[in-house]
Amino acid sequence: MVVQALVERVPCEMPPSLIEQADEREKVRHLVRLLRAGVPRHLAERTAEGGDERRRDAVERRLKAEFLLRNVAEKERILVTESEVDSQIRAFASRQGWREERARSYMEGRGMVRAMREEMSEGKTVEFLLENASTTELPPDEFARRHGRPEPEAEAPAAPEAPEGDE
Numbered sequence: 718m719v720v721q722a723l724v725e726r727v728p729c730e731m732p733p734s735l736i737e738q739a740d741e742r743e744k745v746r747h748l749v750r751l752l753r754a755g756v757p758r759h760l761a762e763r764t765a766e767g768g769d770e771r772r773r774d775a776v777e778r779r780l781k782a783e784f785l786l787r788n789v790a791e792k793e794r795i796l797v798t799e800s801e802v803d804s805q806i807r808a809f810a811s812r813q814g815w816r817e818e819r820a821r822s823y824m825e826g827r828g829m830v831r832a833m834r835e836e837m838s839e840g841k842t843v844e845f846l847l848e849n850a851s852t853t854e855l856p857p858d859e860f861a862r863r864h865g866r867p868e869p870e871a872e873a874p875a876a877p878e879a880p881e882g883d884e
Contacts, residue, residue, distance in 0.1 A: 719850065723786075731784070744772065789842050789845070789846065795842050797834050
């Protein structure tokens with residue numbers, strides 16, 4: 718919720734070429750997920766190609782969120798320490814029943830350590846934002862105006878009840 722509010726309220730234009738690249742990567746990821754799930758190739762390809770506009774909008778929102786969270790983390794000096802990363806690698810190794818060295822090698826070989834560090838940084842940044850957020854209660858009409866929703870309608874008077882026996 719806080720990330721969505723950040724993306725909606727902070728003006729930030731992403732370069733179209735960056736959005737296109739990220740959209741293409743997301744399309745490929747979706748295709749891979751479908752193929753791994755056993756969907757026939759022709760159907761998976763058609764499905765991955767569909768939903769272009771919706772996927773592109775989601776990709777753009779995600780890019781904006783990542784950009785804004787990274788900027789907050791840099792400004793506020795929110796860091797993920799090596800010991801925090803090591804702890805997560807040990808936890809992964811334990812869940813897999815592997816030695817820590819094997820887990821680290823596996824994760825590094827697939828770019829997972831960098832992705833995990835980014836995810837941990839985003840999580841810490843969201844926590845920071847939540848801890849430091851201030852809230853303001855708004856009357857319903859002001860809330861509706863700010864969020865582009867129609868103003869709540871006044872309650873219509875109840876229709877008079879028909880007298881019993883007059884059917």
